[in-house]
Amino acid sequence: MSRPDPAITSALLDRIIGAGHSLIVLRCEDGELLREQLRLHSIRTGQSLYAWHEGAGLRSLRDGELPVPGSRRFTDALRYVTQSAHFGIYFFSGYPQPFDAAMVLLLRQVAKLAGERVRRVVLLDPATQLPPIIESCEVTWQAGARARPRLRDGRWVRA
Numbered sequence: 521m522s523r524p525d526p527a528i529t530s531a532l533l534d535r536i537i538g539a540g541h542s543l544i545v546l547r548c549e550d551g552e553l554l555r556e557q558l559r560l561h562s563i564r565t566g567q568s569l570y571a572w573h574e575g576a577g578l579r580s581l582r583d584g585e586l587p588v589p590g591s592r593r594f595t596d597a598l599r600y601v602t603q604s605a606h607f608g609i610y611f612f613s614g615y616p617q618p619f620d621a622a623m624v625l626l627l628r629q630v631a632k633l634a635g636e637r638v639r640r641v642v643l644l645d646p647a648t649q650l651p652p653i654i655e656s657c658e659v660t661w662q663a664g665a666r667a668r669p670r671l672r673d674g675r676w677v678r679a
Contacts, residue, residue, distance in 0.1 A: 526564075527677070529557045532661050533567070536609060536640050539657040543631035543650075544642045548661040551613060551644050555581075558611065568607055572597045574614040598626040601639055613644040624651055631655045 562569040562582040569581040578591035591597040
């Protein structure tokens with residue numbers, strides 16, 4: 521298993537935060553490596569990153585997998601995100617597919633989240649096919665890719 525450059529993870533999060541919609545389908549080659557890299561990033565930076573797994577529910581990556589009460593079911597976790605009062609990026613994997621009518625309605629609400637509180641829902645299952653009525657962005661992540669340098673605060677960084 522290769523170890524990606526932490527700057528690649530930062531660049532991915534920048535793309536997710538800057539996405540035009542709050543619902544993102546993330547295509548990645550190694551979901552487990554990505555989750556581990558996100559956990560390390562969250563601990564190092566203090567960013568509010570969460571992971572949802574079927575049966576385990578929504579858990580904070582920063583706070584040692586601290587569970588979010590009442591988020592074991594996919595629909596409950598999506599409701600939690602829509603009602604959340606703070607910044608957060610929520611990574612979902614192992615969710616039921618195809619999406620039923622209640623899930624489609626919630627995913628449409630998530631896709632339209634706006635306001636000062638940036639909240640992003642990232643769907644990680646590589647087989648995810650959203651119905652056309654759901655607005656979303658698609659992002660790819662590769663562990664071996666090198667981030668291109670860019671100018672930030674007057675100096676060149678790889679992020």
